[in-house]
Amino acid sequence: NAGVTQTPKFRVLKTGQSMTLLCAQDMNHEYMYWYRQDPGMGLRLIHYSVGEGTTAKGEVPDGYNVSRLKKQNFLLGLESAAPSQTSVYFCASTADRANQPQHFGDGTRLSIL
């Protein structure tokens, strides 16, 4: 009964380092999303995918890349981390359209020094 699983849960990076955040869902959902959450800013969409092999830019895509090679996995990459990318990152999925309930992972707390 895992739902949406994000790894890692916490990470500290130095400026310029790279890393990949992994999101895995076991609900056979088509749509997957990456959000970042900053104090007072709500949830802002970074990138999303409407199916295996597809990706699209969201509201704040700069500095991030994504891949959806398998339906159950959605990867978020930071090629050269910057302090402005310090945030809490949430992955979410929906069955087949965004107007259905979104199921969120527990989040990844990322600090860039």
Place this chain on the structure above:
Amino acid sequence: GQQVMQIPQYQHVQEGEDFTTYCNSSTTLSNIQWYKQRPGGHPVFLIQLVKSGEVKKQKRLTFQFGEAKKNSSLHITATQTTDVGTYFCAGPYSGGYQKVTFGTGTKLQVIP
């Protein structure tokens, strides 16, 4: 682009008092969702409203969708400490159902 604003940003209430958060969209929404995020947790889906003027209740929570489908509200009657958290509304992005825009959220603190 589409904007979804919520007021107030923060609200402190005494336990037992009522609480209301308002959600306003710059564009007409086909539907609206509400989520709750407990401190340190992730957003959890509460409910979805679809029809103009729709009102739905979940125990002490009452959700309303405006007649013009550009605003919504969440009202909690007789708050409890378990209601603490941030409440978000979310609506489909203009022109499609591939993504939603989340509101800025209202953080509720309940004083015992």
